[in-house]
Amino acid sequence: MDVEVIKPLTPLYRPDERFEISAQGLEAWRQSACYQRVVDFYRHYPPRSLFNEAGRALLHHLIVMQRPERVLEIGTMFAGTTEVLARAVWEAGRGHVETIDPFGAERCPALIDAFPAELRERITFEPVSSAMHFNAAVEWGRSYDFVLIDGQHELEFVAFDLTFTARLMRPGGLIVLDNIEQIGPRFATKDFLANNPDWIDVADVVRLMDPTAPLDEPVASFPETKNYILQAPPTYLVGAVPRSSGTVRAEGGRIEGIELDLVRPASGILHVQAYVRTWGPGTGTGGEERTHRQTFSIKADRGRLRLPLETPLLSQVADHVDLDRRLEIIVAFVGDADLALAAPPMPYPARPRADFQR
Ligand SMILES: C[S@@+](CC[C@H](N)C(=O)[O-])C[C@H]1O[C@@H](n2cnc3c(N)ncnc32)[C@H](O)[C@@H]1O
Structure with missing residues (x-):
């Protein structure tokens, strides 16, 4: 694959642009000039990302608002969304992105090497599956503030990724699931919330799934995206x-x-x-x-x-x-x-x- 021109590093937020991570806060952001600026930046960029511009803007926004220390992306693919996550932690002024893909050993390092040094130094890539990664994360007592679940999308895989991610999340941490138009991420989220009532469905949309139309595309946590956003309880219960x-x-x-x-x-x-x-x-x-x-x-x-x-x-x-x-x-x-x-x-x-x- 050709490596396209990488955009310069540019802050997208003014210091006074703060929005709550809640249904109301996300809606206020969507109505703001700030949203237009972020979505314009990510229009058709980076082309290696499988997210659309609204989804890329949403990831950037959540990270700039939350300022996570540790970010994990499950499923690197062409490192396009990895670049978005790294731009966001760079703009937030703190945080490191780990990204994993068991089939990315040949592809991902060269793609990440093409990023500016300020992004590269905020990314660690490992060519491992989520199961292997979780194994190591437990062993080393590692926890996360922000996790993007975008690996294998079959129900059993997503259910595993979600259950294990929840175990590694710090109080108040955020999980974004991609491709909720597919049954795996969608039903894994529904089952997870039923089994973990302390978790917060940030936009309160998962309950809108129609039980009589199990194959219908559901309402997403943010318009024009394919994402659900979940938040860990604020305490360790x-x-x-x-x-x-x-x-x-x-x-x-x-x-x-x-x-x-x-x-x-x-x-x-x-x-x-x-x-x-x-x-x-x-x-x-x-x-x-x-x-x-x-x-x-x-x-x-x-x-x-x-x-x-x-x-x-x-x-x-x-x-x-x-x-x-x-x-x-x-x-x-x-x-x-x-x-x-x-x-x-x-x-x-x-x-x-x-x-x-x-
Ligand atoms: C939908 S793509 C990821 C897209 C990428 N996050 C983006 O937004 O551009 C899914 C990726 O998950 C990887 N994958 C498959 N099984 C996996 C597993 N068990 N653990 C982690 N990643 C996996 C695949 O190799 C593939 O590159």
Whole structure:
């Protein structure tokens, strides 16, 4: 494919142009001069993007308004929409775009290399499927603020991408699904919202799907696009169904307790199970697994809370550079209402490792 001329980097927003991420906020933006400016910029550009200009403008807008730190695009294709996402984080002044495509190893790096350095440095491409990517993301404790689901569009694939993305989202994070004119993205979203009533359908349109006309194209979250926009609950909620951190790579093999950051008062019983798993020199083929289970009776106001374990969980394998240490924290809460946290529970003093780079 020919690489076309890349437009210069241009800010599209004035500093006072702020719009809420809500049905009303999106409508106010669509009526504004700002929308015309953004949609004009993206008219027929970049031609490698499979989004139309309204869809490209919408992605740019959501990112400039939200200012995400971590963005993920599932399905790079010709990196046209990747360029839009990177332009938006550049304009927002913060953020990094990861983009993945298992069939893009030959195609995508050269396309991304043709971008200006200011965009290139904000993009990481990996030639992997969403399943492989999620596997690594859990291992390294990675979370996202903004995810575009635009990979394999069959229902089962989108349902998987959506369910797993939700698990990795930070409170208040945004998910955009493309191609809701196809049954996979559309019905995956419908099922997801039915199973996750705390999630917000930003434009409140998914409920408009006509159950008597299952093949009809539905109303999109924004006119002239093929997108649904979902928003994660503003807090990390813990109820009676246990939530797991996954087996996260860690520094250190000692857990003395966990820390919670309560965003509202809580009253009830917190069930905690913690694991320290270690593999490497001195652990034999099966590795070492230590676990501890405990319940805590909680009656607390909002704020930080440290919950010490009766017996600290301690790996018997001394620290060593070649060790593979993993932590897992599982919590469930049975009380008047769900436990509402600012972030997932954190073990101490062992911490998940922050370095995702492989
Ligand atoms: C609709 S295209 C993406 C279009 C691109 N986001 C854009 O807007 O220009 C779908 C892409 O998903 C990729 N894909 C297929 N299976 C995938 C998977 N399991 N995980 C991630 N991407 C996948 C395909 O190779 C294809 O390039």
